[in-house]
Amino acid sequence: MGAATTRATRGRRGLPWLVVGLWVVLLAVAAPFAARLGDVQRDRATDYLPASADSTQVAELQDRLPGGETTELVLVYHRADGLTAADRATAAGQVAAVAHRHTLTGTPRGVPSADGTTLVYPVGSNEPGTDEKKRDAFVADVRRLAHGEGGLTVRAGGPAALATDASGVYASLGGPLLYTTVGVVAVLLVLIYRSPLLWLVPLTVAGLSDFLARAAAYGLNQAFGTTVSGQSAGIMTILVFGAGTDYALLLVARYREELRRHELPHDAMRAALRGCGPAVLASSGTVAAGLLCLLAADLNSSRGMGPLGTVGVLCALAAMLTLLPALLVLLGRRVFWPLVPAHGSTPVARRSLFAAMGSSAGRRPLTVLATGAALLGALALGTLSLPGTLKQLDTFVDRPDSVTAMETVAAAYPERSAQPIEVLTPAARADAALTAVRDTRGVADARRGRTGGGWTEITVTASAPPQSAAETATIEALRHRLPGSHVGGPSAQQLDLRDTDARDRTVVVPLVLLSVLLILAALLRSLVAPLVLVAAVVAVWGAALGLGGLVFGPLFGFHGTDPGLALLSFVFLVALGVDYGIFLMHRMREESLRGSEPAEAALTALRTTGGVIASAGLVLAATFAVLTNMGLVPLVELGFVIAAGVLLDTFLVRTYLVTSASVALGRRVWWPGRLSRAPSAAPRRVPEPVA
Structure with missing residues (x-):
């Protein structure tokens, strides 16, 4: 029996090394694939849209037309006090240099503004095709060839330039986002x-x-x-x-407590x-279930974010329940230095902040509940x-x-849009379609x-500014x-994004609520407690959006709200908020x-x-606040x-409202489970928690 016990003890001691070894092998296998994620990242507007959207079509x-997809730029030459003859010669020479270096879809012709301050050259090329890296290289080379001096400004605008500048921001998410996130988490962990x-x-x-x-x-x-988009890949890192x-944090806190009880x-x-594993598994399952509801979204970017976010959460869960315990066991008690939890010791007893907060919630639960609900409601009015x-x-x-280039064009050419509307019509009806287009208000x-391929392309210029109500009416x-x-083009793509987001909200939101409620009901053996938690996180979502309404315009200077903000923030706040519940x-x-x-259970x-x-x-x-340091308004919001x-x-919500609601409801919070009918028992004193 002694020998068997010794072998069992040695086996348990060897298990951490086995776990670490398995992780080394797993990471070695994963390394080549992790390095390729950036190669499959796509951030074109059509990559976000569903295949059924008109602009995606x-x-x-x-792509099937002769030459394939066209990369469209506009070179904007501008001098505030009026272009000179030398400026026009400079522009013509630089555009000729671009045409000599690259194969263009046609000979660029300059379009002067009525006030004589601006000259625009539309430039198109089929060289890049659908390759984003080639597109970015083409735009960069055009910008190198076209430059101004002596008061003449030259800027590249148009769909390709806007997409290149956006991809530059998304490319910066990989490094800076990761480093900033690591730095923020490191500082907080040191303080904790x-x-x-x-x-x-x-x-x-x-x-x-x-990495996994x-x-x-x-x-x-x-x-x-x-x-895989820059947004979804960045948010996956945040979630991990x-x-x-x-x-x-949950595991280490419980481990520190158990070290005082076990040698x-x-x-x-x-x-x-054993103590915290079930709660961690249930919470991660809730987050994963909420994120997977995004698979019902029609928008590609939202639908892709569901699986990527779920993968991130599950990889984090696997690592924290296997690799982290193995490393902590191998490092022993000394990893907690200088506050080492000695076997048999008792933590210093002190009244915690949360004990005081709980006491105030317990004395007047209805008052606290009403006050908190009123505060959340007031914040929600900010929406x-x-x-x-x-x-x-x-x-x-x-x-x-x-x-800046597009703003210059909009100011210099108020009678026409700075972005084309693209119409693809059956070739057999091209003449009739062109007549109908020209007759459209x-x-x-x-x-x-x-x-x-049986299709004809018609390029349309609207008389209204891009994405204005008038241009939307024209589309x-x-x-x-x-x-x-x-009908497609940049403005039509944005219109389709907005409409698809509105459709997705009506489908995904009920699915998230239903899935979270079912998981909570199964875990807590109750219908009332899940409703309390879900109502609380929905109220938090409304209040957080209201805070955004109070600061986005006046404080941040933003001129609009991303159409996907409501849906994505709802999914994340409900899934992650219920996590803490x-x-x-x-x-x-x-x-x-x-x-x-019931009251003592809630306060304990x-x-x-x-x-x-x-x-x-x-x-x-x-970690999510790190996104506010990124260069795109949708990510900041x-x-x-x-x-x-x-x-x-x-x-x-967790400290006051949920606690107050639980105290006020008493045993009814566990209805219809058996705890709602259980007889009263003598309360058991629980020691203050370890810090």
């Missing part, structure tokens, strides 16, 4: 753990799980064609570090995994101040040359383009008057099962989990709303 048909070594362990594990998630995301793209660090670290870790739909030219935080000019009129034809309610249920009265749960939930909420909010919502959820 135009882009696909253009107050140890020179401990913070490195979960941070390293999070970094390795992000990138490989898995590449695999999804190759196996199922899952859309945010959710992964949250799981690590051997592997025994303490086994007890810690009335949200700016209108974000226009393409307003998507950059800083204004690149392409945006709001059309300033229309010309036949290429013909091939809709063209679609109505040209049955069997397709599970930690609180699961502990509350444990206390109730042990015989505590807050005391024992409040510190960890607050730390986790701070980390998650900080999404990062702000989610970070604000997580903070509201952590420090107001």
Whole structure:
């Protein structure tokens, strides 16, 4: 028996080394695939749109025309006090140099403005095709060849230049986003753990799980064609570090507590995994289920974000429940230095902040509940101040040359749009379609383009500015008057994005609510508790959007709201907010099962989990706040709303409103489960939690 016990002990001690070895092999296999994720990333507007969208049909048909997809630029020559003859000669010479170096779709012809300050040369080429890297190289070379001096400004605008500047921002997400996220999480972990070594362990594990998630995301793209965009890849990294660090905080807190009760670290870790493992598994399952509901979205970018976000969460979960425990066991108690939890020791007893907050919620639960609900409702009124739909030219935080070029064109040519509307019509009806287009209200000019594959391209110039109400009316009129034809171009793509987002909200939001409610009901054995949690996170979402409405325009200077903000922020806040509710309610249920009265169970749960939930909420909010430092308005808006919502959820809803509602409802919070009918039992005193 002694020999068997010795062998079992040695086996348990060898298990951490086995786990680490398996992870080394797994990461070695994943390395080639993780490095290729950037190669399959696509950020064209048509990559975000569904295949059924009218503008997507135009882009696909253009690929089949002679020469394939056209990369369109406009070179904008401008002098505030009027162009000189030398300026025009300079422009002609530079455009000729571009035509000599590249194969263009036609001979560029300059279009002077009526006030004589601006000269525009439309430039098109089929060289890049659909290759984004070739497109960016073409735009960069044109910008190098076309330059001004002595007061003459030369800027490249048009769809290709705007797309190139956007891809530059998305390319910066990989490095700066990762480094900034790591730095923010590192600082917070140092402050939370107050140890020179401990913070490195979960941070390293999070970094390795992000590496694995990138490989898995590449695999999804190759196996199922899952859309990978700069936005979805960046948010996957945020989720890995945010959710992964949250799981690590819960595990490490429980492990520290168990080290005081067990002499051997592997025994303490086994007890810690038994104690917090179910809650971590349930919370990650809820997040994954919520994200997977995005598969029902019609928008490619949203549909692709669901699997990528789920992969990120599951990779973080796997790493934090296998690799992190193995490393902590191997490092032993010394990893907590200088605050080493000695076996048999008792944590210093002190009244925590969350004990005080819980007491105030317990004394007047209805008053606290009403006050908190009124505050959230007042914040939600800020949604009335949200700016209108974000226009393409307003998507950059800083204004690149392409945006300045288009603004110059809009000011110099008020009688015509700076962006073309593309119409693809059956070649047999091309003449009739051209006549109908020219007769459409709001059309300033229309010309036949290429013909091939049974289709003819008609390039339309609207008389209204891009993405204005008047231009939108022109696009809709063209679609109505040209049955069997397709209307596309940059403005039509933005219109289709807006309409598809509106459709997706009506489908995805109910699915998220239903899936989360079912998981919570199964976990908590109740219908009332899940409704309380879901109502709380929906209120948080409304309040966070309201905060955005109060700051986006007046403080940040944004001129619009991204159409996808409402849906994506809802999915993330509901899934992640319920995550923390599970930690609180699961502990509350444990206390109730042990015989505590409902009010005591709620307050004990807050005391024992409040510190960890607050730390986790701070980390998650900080990681999403990293997005506010990126160069695209949609990312800044999404990062702000989610970070604000997580903070509201952590420090107001979880601590006050959910606790107050649980105290006020009493045993009814567990209806119709058996806890709602259980007889009262003598309360059991619970020690204050370990910091």
